[in-house]
Amino acid sequence: QVQLVESGGGLVQAGGSLRLSCEASGRTLSTYTVGWFRQAPGKEREFVALTPAVSWGGVTTVYADSVTGRFTISRDNAKNTVYLQMNSLQPEDTAIYYCAARRAGGFARAPPTYDYWGQGTQVTVSS
Numbered sequence: 872q873v874q875l876v877e878s879g880g881g882l883v884q885a886g887g888s889l890r891l892s893c894e895a896s897g898r899t900l901s902t903y904t905v906g907w908f909r910q911a912p913g914k915e916r917e918f919v920a921l922t923p924a925v926s927w928g929g930v931t932t933v934y935a936d937s938v939t940g941r942f943t944i945s946r947d948n949a950k951n952t953v954y955l956q957m958n959s960l961q962p963e964d965t966a967i968y969y970c971a972a973r974r975a976g977g978f979a980r981a982p983p984t985y986d987y988w989g990q991g992t993q994v995t996v997s998s
Contacts, residue, residue: 872897872898872987873895873896873897873898873900873903873972873986873987874895874896874897874987875893875894875895875970875971875972875987875988875989876893876894876895876896876989876990877891877892877893877968877969877970877989877990877991877992878891878892878894878992879891879892879992880967880968880992880993880994881993881994881995882995882996882997883960883994883995883996883997884996884997885960885961885962885996885997885998886959886960887960887996888956888957888958888959888960889957889960889994890954890955890956890957891907891954891955891957891968891970891992891994892952892953892954893905893907893952893953893954893955893970893989894950894951894952895951895952895953895972896951899948899951900946900948900951900952900953900972901924901946901948902924902976903924903972903973903974903976903987904921904922904923904924904972904973904975904976904977904978904979905921905922905944905946905953905970905971905972905973906918906919906920906921906922906970906971906972906973906979906980906985907919907920907921907944907953907955907968907969907970907971908968908969908970908971908982909964909966909967909968909969909994910966910967910969910991911965911966911967914966916969916982917935918935918980918981918982919934919935919938919942919955919968920932920933920934920935920938920942920943920944920955921933921944921978921979921980922944922945922946922953923976923977923978924973924976924977925976927978930978932944932945933978933980935980937963938957938964941957941958941959941960942955942956942957942958943955943956943958944956953970955968955970957994960994960996961996962996962997962998963996964994964996965994965995965996966993966994967991967992967993967994968991968992968993968994969988969989969990969991969992970988970989971985971986971987971988971989972985972986972987973985973986974986
């Protein structure tokens, strides 16, 4: 069993930055693919970024087109934590952000394929 706790959300002006953290307990995250997802009011939960348990073909991170070049996902295995650095934030980035872990690893983007979820952290970007 893996417990995930997100933190770092808040209110920021357009163009600003935030860094989200996803701290795990119970198991080491190094053997899981970890993804960040977000859900805006009235919308479905959507993929944001992932870091696989094992790289494939040199690929260590994957991003949604909407955040490529602005967001960076990274791991600190010593702290059992995954981060999401978000730069150049825009009002359309406003959502609850969730981290999730997938036992099977790989590069899956679909939320139902993830086994463990955090409670989410609110990110609000004002214009």
